[in-house]
Amino acid sequence: MSVKTISYGELIPGYKFPPAIYELRASLVSKYLKAVDSAGDGFVPPLAITACAIAAMTGSFSPPSGTIVIHASQELEFFKLVPIGATIECHTGVAQKITRGKMSVLILEFEVFDKGKEKVQSGRATIAVPT
Amino acid sequence: MLTEIQEGKALNPVVKYITQEKINLYAEASGDFNPIHVDESFAAKTPLGGTIAHGMLNLAYVSEMMTSAFGRSWLSEGKLRARFKEPARPGDTLTINGKIGCVEQKDDVSYANCSFECRNQKGEIIVMGETRVKFSNDKK
Numbered sequence: 001m002s003v004k005t006i007s008y009g010e011l012i013p014g015y016k017f018p019p020a021i022y023e024l025r026a027s028l029v030s031k032y033l034k035a036v037d038s039a040g041d042g043f044v045p046p047l048a049i050t051a052c053a054i055a056a057m058t059g060s061f062s063p064p065s066g067t068i069v070i071h072a073s074q075e076l077e078f079f080k081l082v083p084i085g086a087t088i089e090c091h092t093g094v095a096q097k098i099t100r101g102k103m104s105v106l107i108l109e110f111e112v113f114d115k116g117k118e119k120v121q122s123g124r125a126t127i128a129v130p131t
Numbered sequence: 132m133l134t135e136i137q138e139g140k141a142l143n144p145v146v147k148y149i150t151q152e153k154i155n156l157y158a159e160a161s162g163d164f165n166p167i168h169v170d171e172s173f174a175a176k177t178p179l180g181g182t183i184a185h186g187m188l189n190l191a192y193v194s195e196m197m198t199s200a201f202g203r204s205w206l207s208e209g210k211l212r213a214r215f216k217e218p219a220r221p222g223d224t225l226t227i228n229g230k231i232g233c234v235e236q237k238d239d240v241s242y243a244n245c246s247f248e249c250r251n252q253k254g255e256i257i258v259m260g261e262t263r264v265k266f267s268n269d270k271k
Contacts (some may be wrong), residue, residue, distance in 0.1 A: 028160070030163070031156070032160040034160075035188070037147060038195055046194065046206055047190060048160070049191075052161075054161070054163065054187060058163065074187070074212075075213075076211045078206060078208060080207055081203065081206055081207045089198075114172060
């Protein structure tokens with residue numbers, strides 16, 4: 001998926017990334033299951049959906065040049081199972097941005113919906129960026 | 132799956148060996164090609180000194196443990212809070228342990244509150260946190 005990226009400095013609390021749509025094809029799920037070394041059970045693993053939501057956020061901004069982005073913490077809540085082949089829509093945004101000394105912390109939040117607009121999962125990711 | 136959901140009960144541990152190949156596969160599956168995960172020469176020049184596994188790859192192993200214990204209850208109504216303490220690196224063996232801390236009942240619905248830790252072969256904590264799962268009373 002190709003998305004327009006914005007700079008880290010432009011991210012402010014309340015900023016919403018463009019919604020991202022993913023079709024959870026069998027090939028994608030199979031690739032994910034192989035990567036996490038798991039057999040699967042006929043549904044899309046919830047953390048595969050989380051991975052899509054996180055990619056939708058982190059792929060939408062570029063960190064400050066010469067820095068690395070560190071995943072510091074994660075909160076997740078699952079609301080329903082999603083069948084393989086389903087389409088999901090990820091709504092993501094910036095909840096907080098805190099800068100202390102040479103460390104910047106970004107709290108990103110997301111909600112994922114299925115085609116029927118039912119919530120599939122929600123979460124918050126804390127990202128640390130040493131600046 | 133667990134046949135009895137009791138406070139203090141340990142969940143079946145999950146053990147995984149981390150390789151750069153697995154990290155690369157996860158990058159392809161997730162679309163997260165941050166060079167700290169996949170570019171060994173870039174990562175070697177950072178304070179981390181080498182590539183590290185995606186935090187979400189480590190969490191996938193926690194989810195595997197929870198799925199094994201609670202089945203679809205976890206997949207459809209689970210809740211998780213995790214803190215990444217140290218990076219997991221290629222060559223690490225991760226062991227994920229968890230246990231049921233307390234069982235709560237609210238309006239005829241029961242919840243199992245669990246804690247988990249993921250440690251490497253040196254005993255360092257890689258990820259730790261809590262989970263919460265709703266379950267039907269006939270499993271208690």
